[in-house]
Amino acid sequence: MPDERELFQQIGQAAARMKPDLITLRRLLHQHPELGWLEFQTAAHVCATLEDLGYQVRTGQEAISGEDRFGVPSREVLEAAWERARSAGAPLRWLETMRGGYTGVVADLDTGKPGMLVAFRFDLDALPVHEAVDAGHLPASQGWLSRIPGAMHACGHDGHLSIGLALARLAVELAPSLAGRIRLIFQPAEEGVRGALAMTRACAGVDRLVCIHIGLGVPSGQVIGGAVGFLATREYRASFKGQAAHAGLEPEVGRSALLAAAQAALALHTLAQYAGHEVRVNVGILRGGVATSIVPPEAELLYRIRADDNSVIEALDQRAHAAVLGAAATYGCHVELEIIGRAGSEDSHPELAALAADLAQSVPGVKSTSHHHPFGASEDATHLMQQVHRQGGQATYIMLGADLAAGHHNERFDFDENSLAIGLELLGKLLVRLLLDSQFKR
């Protein structure tokens, strides 16, 4: 049996050999971005690829628990996206299972020998961004722009998918030398923290969970073993209903939903005051009204709160509810609150984070590493990490450095593709260190 040194050598060679394929696949995926819960074509491609490689693949309601999904698009939007994937030639066998927005994929590879269950999580979705088309933007000048109007992989998830599928291939090569099981989790709807809660089942029995994200302000050549300080977050849609009336003839009859929503927006922004804690409040969307002669009967407000502590987010959430309900009452309106996203606060496990950082030092192209770094934003991977930590396992969230052409979620976003091979080699080495026959701990 090859020892770890030999396997690491094999992984290094494979990553170098697969580098052009990683870039080609990333660019192909970049041309076919799909928004959260609509990743039919992407997920079907993942299913078909993994099944061909010999993985046991689960998707649809076997992978996603329907009631734990947040911010699922309307039936019409789901069907239109499904039809688009079908007419683009995505395999119907997989598509049928995912219909209605069940686009998660869980794929297992069993070495046949007892050992740990090690899982890797990748995200499938793109963003509602119109991609820049001028020649200064590399995908435009090189001909691999998004082909879906109004959707763009502007966060790097196309890169994560490319690494994930390459890791799937590499793991098959390595499996005869390993013990235990490998699980690949492809999660929909990360943007808006909407998808992970519905996939927590996939982490049942997982001993080690590795998540990874490209960029995030970490430059090329740097790797953070585990992000810490994810902000807990909740995201809501508040729909205000008032009463329309002629604004000149009888304004007193009207109940302005717009004013109620505006009042709620101001009230919400006063709440971000907690000594000793990081707290954020943002009203991101406020819309309503019909004409200047009509008291606005309807308005909609979308807001998001964040905090560095799970009990602070709970308290903030209650105060935000009160602010919204109070504003509606002040103007004689009715309001409905719908939660459309949520994630908890969590830290990477220090032991697994340190292992990832230490292994990264041996990857060509990596110039510096650190064990942990504050994330400063939210990620729904925390649902999965919490699940693994509750079971006594370890989870980490690797920040894979990559210089960016523009920030995440920007229409000119692009990342240094050298990071792809680095990510693959690092995950491959982690896999070997965790599952090498001679070291298994169970």
Ligand SMILES: [Zn+2]
């Ligand atoms: Zn993002």
Ligand SMILES: [Zn+2]
């Ligand atoms: Zn992202």
